Amino acid sequence: MSDAEQPTDDGVPGDDDFEPIQVFPEAEEMDLRPGADNCYKCSTCDTNCPVAEVDDEFPGPKFQGPEQWRLKRQNDHDIDDSVMKCSNCMRCDSACPSEVPLSQMHNTARAEYVEENMSKLSREYWRNRMLANYRRLAPLGSMFPRTANFMMGLSATQWLGEKLLGITGEREFPEFATETFREWWTARGGAKVENKEKRIAYFHGCYANYNTPEVAKALVRVYEHFGYEIMVPDQHCSGTPMFANGMLEDARRSAETNVSELAAALEDGADIVASCSSCSMSLRQEYPELFDFEGTAEVAANTWDAVEYLRIHEDLEGELEGTSVGDEFDDFAYHAPCHARNQGLDGQTIEVLDAIDGVDAHDVGDSCSGISGTYGWKEENYETSMKIGAEMFEHMEDAEAKAGLTECPTCSMQMEHGTGYEITHTLEVLEAALVGTPPEAAAQ
Numbered sequence: 001m002s003d004a005e006q007p008t009d010d011g012v013p014g015d016d017d018f019e020p021i022q023v024f025p026e027a028e029e030m031d032l033r034p035g036a037d038n039c040y041k042c043s044t045c046d047t048n049c050p051v052a053e054v055d056d057e058f059p060g061p062k063f064q065g066p067e068q069w070r071l072k073r074q075n076d077h078d079i080d081d082s083v084m085k086c087s088n089c090m091r092c093d094s095a096c097p098s099e100v101p102l103s104q105m106h107n108t109a110r111a112e113y114v115e116e117n118m119s120k121l122s123r124e125y126w127r128n129r130m131l132a133n134y135r136r137l138a139p140l141g142s143m144f145p146r147t148a149n150f151m152m153g154l155s156a157t158q159w160l161g162e163k164l165l166g167i168t169g170e171r172e173f174p175e176f177a178t179e180t181f182r183e184w185w186t187a188r189g190g191a192k193v194e195n196k197e198k199r200i201a202y203f204h205g206c207y208a209n210y211n212t213p214e215v216a217k218a219l220v221r222v223y224e225h226f227g228y229e230i231m232v233p234d235q236h237c238s239g240t241p242m243f244a245n246g247m248l249e250d251a252r253r254s255a256e257t258n259v260s261e262l263a264a265a266l267e268d269g270a271d272i273v274a275s276c277s278s279c280s281m282s283l284r285q286e287y288p289e290l291f292d293f294e295g296t297a298e299v300a301a302n303t304w305d306a307v308e309y310l311r312i313h314e315d316l317e318g319e320l321e322g323t324s325v326g327d328e329f330d331d332f333a334y335h336a337p338c339h340a341r342n343q344g345l346d347g348q349t350i351e352v353l354d355a356i357d358g359v360d361a362h363d364v365g366d367s368c369s370g371i372s373g374t375y376g377w378k379e380e381n382y383e384t385s386m387k388i389g390a391e392m393f394e395h396m397e398d399a400e401a402k403a404g405l406t407e408c409p410t411c412s413m414q415m416e417h418g419t420g421y422e423i424t425h426t427l428e429v430l431e432a433a434l435v436g437t438p439p440e441a442a443a444q
Contacts, residue, residue, distance in 0.1 A: 036105070038098040039066035045092035045102055050368035051085060054387040058085050061092035065105035079113040085381075086110070087372035087388075088244035089338040090281070104289040107243045114246030127165045131374040132245040135237040135254075138176070138210040145176035168382040171417060174211045174409075181213035185220075185232055195229040200309070201265035201272050202232050203258070205279040207409040218431035219275050219306055225434050226314050231270050233261040238274075238282040241374050248290070255291050258283070262303075263295030272303040275427055277340040277407045278373065280305045284343065305345055305407070307352060307426055320355035323433040331401035332424065334361040335392055335415060337408035338368050349405070349426050356433045361405055364395035369406075371414035386418070393418040405429070 039062065046052050046060035064083050083106065092102040118125050130137065141148035151157055152173040162169035179187075181204055200223060208216040220230055235258055239251035262272050262283075274280035283303040287296050310316040332353075336346035346366070353361045370388030375381050396404060396419050404415040404423040412423040 036066040036100070039096075039100045040098060042097065044095050044097060045100075048091050048095035050089060050091065050370065050388045051087050051384065055085065055384050058082060061086065061102050061106065064109060065092075065102040066100060068105065068109050078117060079109050081113065081117065083109045083113050084246070086244075087368075087370075087375040087381075087385075088240070089368050089372050090285075090342050091338050091368065093285075094342045101289060103286070107248065107286065107290060110243075110246030111248035112246075118246075123164075123166055127167060127378070128245040128374075129247060129250075130165070131167070131377060132242045132247045133237070133250060134241060135206045138206060141176045142180050142210050145178050149175045162379055166379045167377055168379045170382055171377060171413070174207075174413065176210055177213045179213065181209045181216040182232065184213055184217065190232070191224075191230045193224045193227060193229050195227055196269060198227050199229045199231065199268070199270040201262055201270040202230055203235055203238070203262065203272055203274040203279055203283065203303075204232070205235075205274065205276045206237050208275055212409065212425070215275055215425045215427055218425065218427040219273070221435050222310070222427060222430050223273075223306075226310065226319075231265055231268070233265050235261055238276075238279040239286065240278045240282045243282070243286055243290075244373050244375065252291060255287055255296075256293055259287065259291070259293045259295050259299050262299045266295075266298055266302055271309065272299065273306050273309050274303065275306045275407070275425070276409060277305060277337045277343070277345070278410075281339040281343060305340070305343065307348055307407075307430070308343075308345055311348060311352065316352060317355045320352065320430070320433055322357065323355070324357040325359060325429065325432040329359055329424070329429055329432055330403070331399075332359070332361045332403050332405035332429075333364050333396040333399040333401040333415075333419075333421065334405040335364050335369060335396070335411055336366070337406060337411045338372070340407055341366065349407070353426070353429060356429070359429065359433075360400070362399040362401055364392055364399055367391040367395070369408075369411040369414040371410045371417075373410050376410075376414060385414070389414050389418050396421065 041062065043062060046062050049060050051058050052060040059082055064086055068079060086106050088103070088106070090103045096102060158169040161167040202219060204216045223230055236254035238258070239254045242248070242251035242254065265272065272283065274283065280303055284300050288300045334349055336349070340346055350361050350363050353359050368388050369392055370376055370385040376385030392415070396415065402421060404419065404421040405426060406412050406415060406423060407426055415421060416423050
């Protein structure tokens with residue numbers, strides 16, 4: 001926001017030259033005061049916060065955002081350590097009737113708290129840094145995936161992770177794929193369709209590359225079915241886990257690379273598509289809120305969720321009409337991730353899959369899964385994350401389905417952990433309906 005757009009503060013007596021201070025001095029390019037002043041304390045954000053609902057000690061997003069600013073302005077208070085209990089689900093953003101940029105304030109507050117108040121020698125700091133920088137560690141595991149999967153699956157490894165790092169031993173570590181998506185993409189020779197009129201740049205993110213390449217492959221085959229030329233630019237982590245852990249400078253470095261690469265793809269006539277709802281949310285909302293690299297606004301304005309893009313640019317439902325899938329897909333208990341809901345995408349999967357014969361997706365409600373990326377992997381947050389997810393687990397078990405469906409990889413982990421159901425990504429169902437799974441597909 002430019003200086004010309006900043007509202008004046010006529011309520012400060014005897015100071016005609018008053019200029020609003022920064023919320024957090026380190027963020028010199030931002031002044032969050034207009035957002036704070038828009039808050040009229042209705043507490044709608046607090047009533048929509050899944051953490052506040054189950055944790056009486058968490059003060060809620062209103063305190064973490066506007067109230068933090070007011071405290072800091074009046075008495076130069078330090079950031080309260082409760083900001084680290086925020087799960088970064090971002091439900092407060094869509095709940096606020098005054099459009100207060102709550103998650104922007106939370107991200108900035110966490111960054112200052114980590115920088116100014118968290119010991120860089122503490123277990124918490126190094127645990128959070130590891131979780132936030134999964135992309136740095138995943139290549140090591142993917143080099144020897146079978147060995148890594150065996151070692152990470154040992155109960156002794158999980159016990160050590162909890163005792164030494166504070167990573168809960170209650171969860172099973174996700175397995176590394178024996179072939180990453182980018183390895184598969186290179187082996188198949190890249191894009192199989194050339195079309196300057198229909199071109200996308202695929203932001204696959206870390207998890208679809210290292211852990212669930214079948215999701216990324218499904219996107220490729222579905223989009224090629226519609227005649228799209230697919231580009232797979234160099235990319236870093238979207239930054240979502242870094243924002244959630246207060247590692248704003250790490251996120252800034254990743255974002256700078258991503259914006260540069262994706263802006264170049266835009267110059268080549270591509271739109272940007274993501275298969276992970278948290279990745280698309282990061283590129284669309286968090287980047288323009290927190291960074292001002294050249295091309296940031298253009299990248300945000302031209303980023304789409306994968307299913308959303310096909311619904312807008314193609315007759316997806318019409319193409320699916322009358323299609324069917326094999327016995328591997330039947331009825332699903334569908335959970336819309338918080339980061340999909342925040343983008344207005346919560347109803348699309350149910351509507352799209354309704355066109356496929358033999359597939360019935362049951363929406364299990366608007367509850368949060370509770371895991372929120374790295375949040376539910378921390379020992380101190382595990383019980384809270386399971387309390388938050390309890391409503392979703394109950395609704396999944398009540399639905400006429402024994403399999404789960406979602407677009408968020410960590411929501412998928414929580415759904416499987418809480419119910420034992422096998423979880424599928426929407427793109428995998430679309431792939432089965434539109435192109436099938438011929439034997440040669442696995443070798444492509």
